Amino acid sequence: MVKRDVIVVGGGAAGMLAAWRAASLGASVTLLEKKNRLGTKILISGGGKCNLTHAGEMEEIRRQFRSNEASFLKPSFYRFTNDDFLELLTSEGLKVYTRPDGRIFPVPPTDAKDVVEVLERQVRSVGVKIRLDCPVEKILIEDGAVTSVQVNGKALPCTRLIVAVGGSSFPGTGCTGDGWKWLTELGHTIVKLTAALAPLYLDPTPPEEWSGVALRDCVLRARKLHPDGSTGKERMHWRGDLLFTHKGVSGPTALGVSREVAEALPEDSTVEVDLYPDESFEQVATRLRVQAQQNSKRTLLWLVEDAPLPERLRKPLLESARLDPAAKCAQLNAKDRNRLASTLKGWQVGRVRAVPLERGEVVAGGVALDEVDSKTMASKKIKGLYLCGEVLDIAGPVGGYNLQAAWSTGVVAGDSAAKDAVE
Numbered sequence: 290m291v292k293r294d295v296i297v298v299g300g301g302a303a304g305m306l307a308a309w310r311a312a313s314l315g316a317s318v319t320l321l322e323k324k325n326r327l328g329t330k331i332l333i334s335g336g337g338k339c340n341l342t343h344a345g346e347m348e349e350i351r352r353q354f355r356s357n358e359a360s361f362l363k364p365s366f367y368r369f370t371n372d373d374f375l376e377l378l379t380s381e382g383l384k385v386y387t388r389p390d391g392r393i394f395p396v397p398p399t400d401a402k403d404v405v406e407v408l409e410r411q412v413r414s415v416g417v418k419i420r421l422d423c424p425v426e427k428i429l430i431e432d433g434a435v436t437s438v439q440v441n442g443k444a445l446p447c448t449r450l451i452v453a454v455g456g457s458s459f460p461g462t463g464c465t466g467d468g469w470k471w472l473t474e475l476g477h478t479i480v481k482l483t484a485a486l487a488p489l490y491l492d493p494t495p496p497e498e499w500s501g502v503a504l505r506d507c508v509l510r511a512r513k514l515h516p517d518g519s520t521g522k523e524r525m526h527w528r529g530d531l532l533f534t535h536k537g538v539s540g541p542t543a544l545g546v547s548r549e550v551a552e553a554l555p556e557d558s559t560v561e562v563d564l565y566p567d568e569s570f571e572q573v574a575t576r577l578r579v580q581a582q583q584n585s586k587r588t589l590l591w592l593v594e595d596a597p598l599p600e601r602l603r604k605p606l607l608e609s610a611r612l613d614p615a616a617k618c619a620q621l622n623a624k625d626r627n628r629l630a631s632t633l634k635g636w637q638v639g640r641v642r643a644v645p646l647e648r649g650e651v652v653a654g655g656v657a658l659d660e661v662d663s664k665t666m667a668s669k670k671i672k673g674l675y676l677c678g679e680v681l682d683i684a685g686p687v688g689g690y691n692l693q694a695a696w697s698t699g700v701v702a703g704d705s706a707a708k709d710a711v712e
């Protein structure tokens with residue numbers, strides 16, 4: 290048996306799983322991590338709680354990705370499923386639970402820290418050599434095959450190399466887009482990088498006192514903004530909670546529309562909130578008419594008391610419908626009423642100024658999927674090179690999907706590199 294060296298670059302979600310699997314299969318594996326600990330991005334995932342994966346059939350999970358990404362992920366999602374990953378954690382004593390929306394988390398008080406600890410234990414238990422504070426500078430190749438990686442100017446030889454360096458958001462986690470630079474030099478195509486699952490910065494910024502205010506279960510809709518200021522076709526909408534920040538909006542709805550907004554020019558989009566996603570414009574307008582008729586002496590501020598928004602936003606909502614909050618319901622004519630109903634169904638909260646890539650939970654774009662074998666994660670350009678995780682052109686929605694993509698592609702890369710390495 291010839292045992293060749295496998296080097297894994299990047300000790301995040303995909304890299305840890307790749308190293309674990311390759312070493313479990315008998316390969317001699319070294320894991321090189323730039324930071325002084327493993328899994329820095331996992332530690333901040335899910336606000337530190339870590340949404341590990343999503344419950345349900347892998348087919349359903351796969352369908353949450355765009356169709357080219359879903360096709361690419363099919364083999365790895367079936368090779369290493371959500372249940373396989375959970376088994377890895379629970380076999381080490383970590384308990385997990387599923388929220389009603391299908392998102393799976395460690396049972397509190399355990400959290401992302403415990404997840405990284407369990408994974409690190411697994412990685413160490415199969416004999417992976419871990420080198421921290423070890424930023425890889427370059428991939429070296431000869432005759433179209435990997436020969437080594439360069440660290441501190443020195444070449445570390447390997448015959449199989451797994452690149453699992455993630456994307457470039459939250460650069461403090463060590464993810465600074467290094468992989469894309471190396472892989473471009475090696476002839477890979479990098480699909481345009483844009484923010485995804487990111488907050489939206491708005492113009493004008495919301496008033497200071499709105500910062501931290503949340504809207505529950507609304508729909509945030511992004512629309513094309515024409516040069517004359519009129520709004521056009523919908524780019525994307527997302528239902529859930531919305532949080533006003535000092536720069537714009539965040540929360541699941543903002544994250545949910547961010548990729549489509551970033552892919553179109555962000556400045557060409559505007560966002561509006563539907564506070565009554567289960568009702569039509571006509572239903573809202575009719576209710577306003579009946580309530581206003583029955584309470585003619587009350588004010589318009591009273592009329593929106595039942596609207597699903599915090600008290601401090603009621604006046605601003607009426608003002609953006611160009612209505613006086615102190616006016617009496619009796620004064621509300623049909624035109625005003627329709628304007629109020631339109632505002633409740635599509636409250637303009639601002640035009641988008643930017644979608645900050647570095648603040649996204651993931652980066653959309655990355656190594657073109659048709660240049661990687663989806664069954665093995667092997668590069669079709671360079672022999673001995675495997676790619677997994679966010680470095681690839683994959684970006685799923687919020688819900689544990691992105692980590693599952695990293696776990697599954699990591700395991701497949703580890704599998705293939707080890708099988709190729711151990712003869």
Ligand SMILES: Cc1cc2nc3c(=O)[nH]c(=O)nc-3n(C[C@H](O)[C@H](O)[C@H](O)COP(=O)(O)OP(=O)(O)OC[C@H]3O[C@@H](n4cnc5c(N)ncnc54)[C@H](O)[C@@H]3O)c2cc1C
Nearest residue numbers: 299301302303323334335340425455463678679689691692
């Ligand atoms: C704030 C936030 C919250 C998130 N929450 C969730 C969530 O709850 N659920 C979910 O499914 N997804 C979540 N994600 C997304 C998820 O964390 C990523 O999709 C996933 O970590 C990608 O895995 P990866 O292994 O490809 O990259 P990473 O986990 O980012 O790992 C890459 C590793 O490579 C190292 N590295 C980079 N360059 C080099 C180099 N030159 N040399 C050596 N090492 C290098 C980095 O230091 C890093 O440790 C979240 C992301 C963020 C930013």
